[in-house]
Amino acid sequence: MARALYIHWPFCLAKCPYCDFNSHVRERVDHARWQDGLLADMRHEHALAGEDKGGRPLESIFFGGGTPSLMPPALVARLLEEAEALWGFAPGIEITLEGNPSSVEAANYAALADVGVNRVSLGLQALEDETLRFLGRLHDASEGLKALEVAQRHFARVSFDLIYARPGQSLNNWRAELERALGYGTGHLSLYQLTIEPGTRFETMVRKGDFAPLDEDACADMFALTRAMTAAAGLPAYEISNHARPGEESRHNLTYWRYHDYCGIGPGAHGRRGGIATVRHRKPENWLSGIDRAGHGIVEERTLGISEQASEAMLMGLRLREGVDLPAMARRFGMTEAQLCDPAKARFYESQGLVRREGERMIVTDEGMVLLDGLLSELVPTQLVEG
Structure with a gap:
């Protein structure tokens, strides 16, 4: 029952020193072979999660990587054409x-817009040349801002990334x-x-003593500043690291965080469809x-138990500003609220100001988001008891 499609393009011109994504540098890429492979992978997913099995038309498609802006626009067009033919849009x-x-890559933006891409996410990462060199980026600040300007001319929705809390x-x-x-006026950061x-x-560099990460208190101060400034500018956080004007949230990423189905194709891609992890x-x-x-291209396909699905849904949903509707989640998985979230710990962390209840929803506060990983390990049982 696919609602979203993720397509992974694994190639980059260089590997950034902070990156642990599935990206690879190759001297030559056979685009015709990759087109055939991605089309075959897509058709396989449709055969298992297609409209003929009760699925709905695709609501979002996301080309991730790697560096998908290196893809020839004709290849992007062919993949979109096939996706629409299989699922419908x-x-x-x-x-x-x-x-x-x-x-x-900016030279491709007009052609990419013409074939159907309507939102881009640019990896600016920093606005200073010295920092960009430290981060291993191939562009400088001026080139990045010119590309942003081109993107804003061609795409209805533009987002860009920045990395902060740097040494x-x-x-x-x-x-x-x-x-x-x-x-710069984008609707999403x-x-x-x-x-x-x-x-x-x-x-490796940290282990060798080449630099030391910023300390936790300084990181927390920057996180609080980020939340305050983006909210004041009309782009409040809707997820721990993502900020948008109302209505410009990434609908594709919300599919993940709300634990809806999505198909993932291409090297290293993960998917969730009908309770099966791929x-x-x-x-x-x-x-x-x-x-x-x-x-x-599947290397592993595994049926998820109800308890594992519920745990994943809780861990993803609590990243969001909207939090989790506990009674709805309990009904979805046939469980009780107490099975989804430890009630005693929830009360304790609520008294500490790290979580709050708004009606039926449990929401992590801004103060709790600073400690999110540890907080989730406390609130959500690692092995949920099935009802």
Whole structure:
């Protein structure tokens, strides 16, 4: 019962030192072969979760990566054509493509808009050249802002990413950078604290003492400032790291956070359809071999128990400003509210100002969002008891 489709394009021009996404650098990409592979993967998903099995038309499509803005517009067009033929498109479908803000990719924006992309998410990451070099980005600040300007001319909806809480960054420095970012007038911003992910070059650098991450108190201060400034500018946080004008939230990402079905195709893509979790081969060459061998790139397909689905839904939903409607969630999974969320711990953390109840909804407060990972591990039982 697909409502959303995720398409993963795994290739980048360079691997950023902070990135733990499934991205790969290759000297040459056979676009014809990749088109055939992605179409086969898509058709396999439709056969299992298509309209003929009670599914609804697609409400969103998201091209993620990697760097999907490196895809030839003709390839994007062919994939969209096939998706519409298989599932159909809901009125006003959101079609997002992630991209790097380089002049090379910006040259494709008009063509991408012409083939149906109506929302872009640009990885600016910073507005200062020195920081961009530290982050391993290939564009400079001027090039990034020119690409943003081009994107705003061609797409109805534009978002961009920034990374803050960087080593040595001051609160005033972040205030000034965020004020500039808000001044560009986009309806959506994704603002992420720098995290040192396992297996990245930054992890190796921290271990060697090349730099030290910002301390937790400074990070918390920047998080609070971010929430206050975006709210004052009319782009309040609707998820822990995502901010939007009302109505410009990423509908595709809300599909994940509200725990609705989505199909994921391409290397490393995850999916959830009808209580089944799917995972594709991560390495591009292994994914292509899977396509040749079986007609799809799935490496793992697993039925999720009701308790695991409920746990995932709670963990995702509590990231959102809207929180979770506990009685509705309990009905959805045939469980009690107490099985979904430890009531004694919920009362305790409510007394600490970290969560609150608004009618039927449990909501994590701004103060609780700073401690979200630890808070979720306390509130949501790791093994929910099925009703």
